[in-house]
Amino acid sequence: MSESMNPSRARITSHWYLPLLLGILFIALGVWVLVTPLESFLALAIFFAVTFLISGVLEIVYAITNRHSIKKWGWSLAVGIVDLVIGIILVSTPALSMVVLPLYVGLGVLFRAILAIGWAFELRRREVPNWGWLLVIGILGLLFALIMLWNPLFGGLTIVIYTGLALISIGVFQVFLSLRLKKYRDLW
Numbered sequence: 001m002s003e004s005m006n007p008s009r010a011r012i013t014s015h016w017y018l019p020l021l022l023g024i025l026f027i028a029l030g031v032w033v034l035v036t037p038l039e040s041f042l043a044l045a046i047f048f049a050v051t052f053l054i055s056g057v058l059e060i061v062y063a064i065t066n067r068h069s070i071k072k073w074g075w076s077l078a079v080g081i082v083d084l085v086i087g088i089i090l091v092s093t094p095a096l097s098m099v100v101l102p103l104y105v106g107l108g109v110l111f112r113a114i115l116a117i118g119w120a121f122e123l124r125r126r127e128v129p130n131w132g133w134l135l136v137i138g139i140l141g142l143l144f145a146l147i148m149l150w151n152p153l154f155g156g157l158t159i160v161i162y163t164g165l166a167l168i169s170i171g172v173f174q175v176f177l178s179l180r181l182k183k184y185r186d187l188w
Contacts (some may be wrong), residue, residue: 013185016178030057030167033149037160042160056084102155106148113141129136171177 035038058082067073090097116138123131148155 013181016181019174020178023171025168026171030164033164040160041156045101048101049097053087056080102152111143
């Protein structure tokens with residue numbers, strides 16, 4: 001079957017090299033993150049601070065534009081103002097952002113780990129097989145979170161390593177995808 005007979009195949013494979021380029025970029029960025037942990041952590045902390053700032057602005061805009069249609073819209077406005085103030089403080093003091101980021105991530109992991117442990121016991125109560133694996137993962141997450149909260153330097157290093165590995169894995173996926181698309185195109 002020719003590509004002219006199947007335009008969707010031609011479209012999906014015509015630019016197969018774009019995921020390849022994106023994959024190479026992600027891999028390079030991941031390697032840079034792992035090779036330059038301090039600079040990478042600073043960049044992540046700034047990104048974290050800017051995210052609070054943007055989130056605050058968007059929440060305020062959402063609350064104000066929907067004040068006539070949402071009851072208790074003031075809560076959304078209050079959350080937006082708090083996020084905006086936190087964002088301004090964190091953007092203006094990157095050193096504080098670097099201290100807060102591991103604590104924020106550590107508390108997030110702690111919360112999720114406690115949820116995982118709770119779910120494990122709920123699955124046990126319902127006699128779901130292999131519930132123990134979820135319990136083990138939850139306990140490991142709990143220990144990991146406590147280490148992150150106890151030692152923020154470890155938390156910062158962990159965030160950098162995870163970010164670097166995540167970028168590399170996304171890059172490898174993109175490269176693999178592009179090669180599959182090229183092979184698919186060459187077959188037809």
